[in-house]
Amino acid sequence: MNSNNRTFKFVFLILFFGVIIGTVLSMLLGFMLPDGVVKDFFLMYQDMGWQRTTLNLGVVKITTGFVFSISVCSIMGLFTAWYFLRYFR
Secondary structure, eight states: OOGGGOOHHHHHHHHHHHHHHHHHHHHHHHHHSOSSHHHHHHHOEEEEEEEEEEEEOSSOEEEEEEEEEEEHHHHHHHHHHHHHHHHOO
16 A cells, blocks of 8 residues: 555554554553552542533433543554654655
């Protein structure tokens, strides 16, 4: 696949898997590292998005919500995936 032919779907999929791999790495580090500052740093995350909200119209009830949990390892996974996309054509 030529670097000029990379579709948005392909790039998004690779970056998404990078974030997923970073999250799995964060969970593994949580089990392996002893309690302390380093473990807290790798397990620290920030929720972004909106919490579950319900709209009750009597006949129809609609519930929506969307939350991202971003951690240090997920960002490292994102940048690692970007590195592979950028330099391994």
